[in-house]
Amino acid sequence: VAKSPAPATRRTPGMAAAEIAAYCASSDYAGLSQYCENFELDLRHTEVDLTASVGVYKVHLAAYMLRDELDSARFLWKRLPAEAKADPELQAMWAVGTAMWQQKHAEVNAKAAAFAWSDPFVSPLMASLQAQYLQRIFAQLGVAYATVTAESLAAKLGVPAARVHELANAAGWTADAVSGAYKPVQPEGESQHTVKLEQLQTLTSYISHLEQEIRA
Structure with a gap:
């Protein structure tokens, strides 16, 4: 008698969190953005509830901003589902991204500092973004001035x-x-x-x- 095939392993929100945590721990933002892109392309957002899905979108957006891939960040924001865009924290993150896009440096810092970002991922990612952005713009301004x-x-x-x-x-x-x-x-x-x-x-x-x- 032929054996029935083993059921496919269903990935859980906990598995996604563990994988994201590994990328964050090593500051591998290129790997993190690639992971989130694959998560989206594999339609895994449909396999988790809204809270988990929005959580991955937040990490995805933060990874793009940390890599200064603002075009990718803009397109991600545009294609987000309406229910994800309604999330206040995601809106606050994109407000920082918009200020980056417009090169309003003081506004980037102000908006990044004004919001109480959530743990365990968004808060450290946004703190890294704020510090990294400040260092980069400081260096650029140093080149511009004698x-x-x-x-x-x-x-x-x-x-x-x-x-x-x-x-x-x-x-x-x-x-x-x-x-x-x-x-x-x-x-x-x-x-x-x-x-x-x-x-x-x-x-x-x-x-x-x-x-x-x-x-x-």
């Missing part, structure tokens, strides 16, 4: 001036003894780019001089 005051950066970043002092000291920036303005340390790649540009300008001037000598 000198800048802590107060100016604080206004742009939406953090106290004391936090800017901490970031500047950690980055090795020097402060002017008179004005107190910081002189950002340029990344090595930027310095090399500047040197190469100066060399090209010197070479161009030299060739131009030779051409004038030949024509004389």
Whole structure:
């Protein structure tokens, strides 16, 4: 007598939580976003209740924002079911994402700090996003300015001036003894780019001089 096939293993919300926890513990946000994409493509949202489904969507959105994949985050938000979009925490997360998209740096920090994010996943993910975003924008602003005051950066970043002092000291920036303005340390790649540009300008001037000598 032929044996009946074993019933397919049904994945439970607990299994999803354990898999998500492993990615979060290792800060593997690329793996986390891929896991959530597969969860969606495999129609696993239909296998769990609304609470569990929304929980995965939150992690999915956070993973995209942590990787600065804002296009992917926008498309995810657009295709969310209406009942998922009604979740206040998911709305608050996308408000942070919208501010990131619009490059409203101070607003990103304000919105990320204003909401009481839930455990066990959203709270640490959003804390990581807030810290990571602050560091990235601080570095970008450092490249944009030759000198800048802590107060100016604080206004742009939406953090106290004391936090800017901490970031500047950690980055090795020097402060002017008179004005107190910081002189950002340029990344090595930027310095090399500047040197190469100066060399090209010197070479161009030299060739131009030779051409004038030949024509004389």
